[in-house]
Amino acid sequence: MINKLKPYLLNTLFVSIFFVGLAMIFKFAPFGKDTMLTVDLGQQYIDFFSMYKETLTQSPEMLLYSFEKAIGGEMIGLWAYYLLSPFNLIFLLFNESNFEVAVTLITYLKLLASSLTFMYFSRQKYELSTLPSIIFSLSYTFMSYTIVYQLNIMWLDGLVLLPLIALGLDQLISGKSRLLYVGSLAIMLIANYYIGYMICLFLAIYALYVIVEKQVAFNLKETIISYFRFGIHSIIAALIAGITLIPTYYSLTQNKGSYLEFELDWEVAHTIQDVASKLFVGSFNFDEMSSGSPNIYAGMLVILFVGLFFINKKIKLSEKIVAILIFTVFALSFRFDLFNKLWHGGQFPIWYHFRFSFTTSFFLLVMAIKAFKNQPKRFPLGVLITAIVAMALFSGYYLWIDEYTFLNDINIFISLAFFLAFVIIIQLERPKKIILNSVLLVFVFSELFINAYIIMSDINYVQQSKFEDYTETLNQSLAGLRHPDNDFYRINKTFMRTKNEAMYTHYSGMDHFGSTIEAHVPELYGYLGLPDGNGFATYTNGTLFLDDFFNIRYFLAPTTNSSEHTVDEGYVLYPEATDLDMEFHPISTQYSRVKVYENERNFGLGMEVSSDIASDGTEFTSHRPIENQELLLSLIDYNGNGAPYFTEHDFTNVTYENVEVADTGDGDYYTYVDTTENDAQTPRIRWHFETTSRNPYYFSIPSQFSSKNVSFDLNSNHYRFYSPFRRRQVYNASYDTVREDQYFDVELVEEELQANLLELYEFDLARYEDMMDTKEDNKFNVTQSSHNHIEGNITIEQDDAYVLFTIPYDAAWNITVDGESVEPVSVLSDTLMAIPMTSGQHNVELTYFPRSVVFGGISSLIGLISLVGIIYWDRKTSQKNISVETDSNTSD
DSSP states (O other): OOOHHHHHHHHHHHHHHHHHHHHTTTTBTTSSSBOOOOHHHHIIIIHHHHHHHHHHHGGGGTTTTTTTSSTTTHHHHHHIIIIIOOGGGGGGGSSSSGGHHHHHHHHHHHHHHHHHHHHHHHHHOOOOOOHHHHHHHHHHTTSSHHHHHSSSGGGGGHHHHHHHHHHHHHHHHHOSSSHHHHHHHHHHHHHHHHHHHHHHHHHHHHHHHHHHHOOOSHHHHHHHHHHHHHHHHHHHHHHHHHHHHHHHHHHHHHGGGGGOOOOOOBOOOOOHHHTTTTTTTTTTTHHHHHOOOOOOOOOOOHHHHHHHHOOOOOHHHHHHHHHHHHHHHHHHHHHHHHHHHTTTTSSOEEEOOOTHHHHHHHHHHHHHHHHHHHHOOOHHHHHHHHHHHHHHHHHHHHHHOOOOOTHHHHHHHHHHHHHHHHHHHHHSSOOOOHHHHHHHHHHHHHHHHHHHHHHHHSSOOOOHHHHHHHHHHHHHHHHTTTTTOOOOOOOESSOOOOOTTTHHHHHHSSSSTTOOOOHHHHHHHHHOOOOEETTOOOOSSSHHHHHHHHHEEEEEETTTTTTGGSSSTTTOOOSOOOOOGGGGGEEEESSSHHHHEOOOOOOOSEEEEEGGGGSOOOOOOOOOHHHHHHHHHHHHHSSOOOSSSSEEOSSSSSEEEEEEEEETTTTTTEEEEESSTTTOOOOOOEEEEOOOOOOOOEEEEOOOOOOOTTTEETEEEEEEOOOOSSSSSOOOOOOOOOEEEEEEEESSSSSSSEOOOEEEEEEEEEHHHHHHHHTTTGGEEEEOSSSSSSEEEEEEOSSSSEEEEEEEETTEEEETTTTEEEEEEETTTTTEEEEEOSSEEEEEEEEOOOOOOHHHHHHHHHHHHHHHHHHHHHHHHHHHHHHHHHHHHHHH
């Protein structure tokens, strides 16, 4: 037993030295003061991990639904995409204050596991000896894809399981066993359906290679039968994984799937030249994350043996043909957006393009191993000279064109040097293979380490002290604010480290950033003049009315001298947007760096509204946020006189400094051109306005403005705003100030800007407060709440009314009124949820449970029964055949 484990223990040693070496160089906790919490790992996943622990230890209902996700949202999709990796159980062993250390540990363990599974695959399938199996497992584990995408920690499970799935496929095609294939594929689809889907697409073409590889000579009938066997067992694996796949499919129809617009376009993504530019050491920089070509580099040794694969006479022609066909599929996928989208579920990925390219590297390694295993004792000299010349010309070409910022002379010469070294090593006499393989291992280890170092050096990492300081400060500020079980309200912050901090510090918040956010939540925010995008919604600039509408009880904001109380390596707090009317709310608590405002009354989680809300014409209008807020006010103020609460005002004047209006379009779409002649001049548009009351005034800012093309000043003070815009946004212009000479400056950052006009509105605060007084007795009073169950009562005035909940519409909500089931209605452009109600006092109960969970459980049961049935049938057939053979031998 020990002898069998020795190769894997040796491999563990090399992986550990590699990873710890990098962790020490880049000072990742616990080896230094920095963390791996950068890009999405720091902006999304770390908060999800905290919610993961909270769910498994305190609030299991968050497996289904959570109010820590924006204004509420289903959670099955988020769990399936981010959190179902078995490795995440390690977070349960850590305090949240030390999660950055847990991230380092889990990353290491996933990389180690991927190395061990690939080593097992290479030894079982190709019978590689210890050192060669370590060489190729290191090449797999520390290929460029892994180094670049390791920050997307949930995708690494695909690297761990792919070798086991591939080995299981080999056993399945060989007729040995089906359990490894079905089991490992089912686990993959459960752990991360997204990467699992990509692996399934890869298997659809890779299975052909395995089938042909197993045949002595190509046989079409045998190929069809084997491929059918592969297909059936793949379906069984998917059925077993149905417990997550079916609920996830429902989730996708609410978020990512709703954005799906698949078109047969042939737009070129990358040329062959672009793809080949990644076949050098360290061929990456940070810009490549957002728009780069695929990361397929797995080492010069792999490139060398892939070339030798096609000239190796021991490898069948049919294998080479299928390999070319597979490379054709990859080439088309890298070149055309159409095929790239297929790999990503029909959508073009935002950042991290070609997320499936690890399958390309895997297949390159398979070919390299096959060529390595079948290499002659000595290669013909002409073959090696041809390889060297080809590599020299390839390198020279990229030196000559000099088109890629991530490639320089050093990268290319290092790559060429390693290539030459590998050519020499494989050609040396081999009296002792262990010596040459040891030398080969040292060179491969060194090359991969250099590659990893160059890539990781181009990424900025978050200081551990800043992360811990911020989370401690936020937790301190939230003390005593989180709502009890017999109440419900939301909390919002004007400062932000991430948009998911409600999940890290566990409160009902207003923000969220994630691939599984329901599409209608950002839509709702956009309609109301708040920042939104395909994957996020954030509440940075709510009006006084929206604060009440969304039932926000507390606001956290930095103190004016917060920076003075921040330690040298602490996190500096600053507001994401200028929010002048925050001062309307009294301060309930003040710390040295944070002050807490309390909104003493609001509309509650649900409110009585006019029955007009269910009318066909009651919809939001895009790019008209003030009108949409006015619509909500009219529905709530059903007994009012119908007069608007927002009044539009003209600007007293607009002046241009070093800016020319080149075109006025249709009167509301101007083209502004920078006319500055030197850097000392500033291109500025100034909107002058006056405020004749102490009411809140708001700007409606056009969607074309962003931090990339403009900066703002209000009365010569820097004005903060959240970018990017997808629709018009509403921001404070003035509060509690009567002044004739106010002005708002828009400074151009780019040479030309095309945008709609700025608008100015005054909000009738006195009338609004009078209306609020009348609504105090007609809001939904929560008496019991959890993430998937809310109970309360409400008194209705109208004979024919609706109760509008500030909960995103979801058909999985089961609602009863006085014990009678009521079907929720999707209202306001399918964003929020309402129920019909008659006059009087009513008890309302809301419970969230998606039926897709039941269907998923049935699917898994069918899959398991099918697997057991096939195994039973096999054994019965096998015993019958043995019995027949025994009888035949006896009669003979």
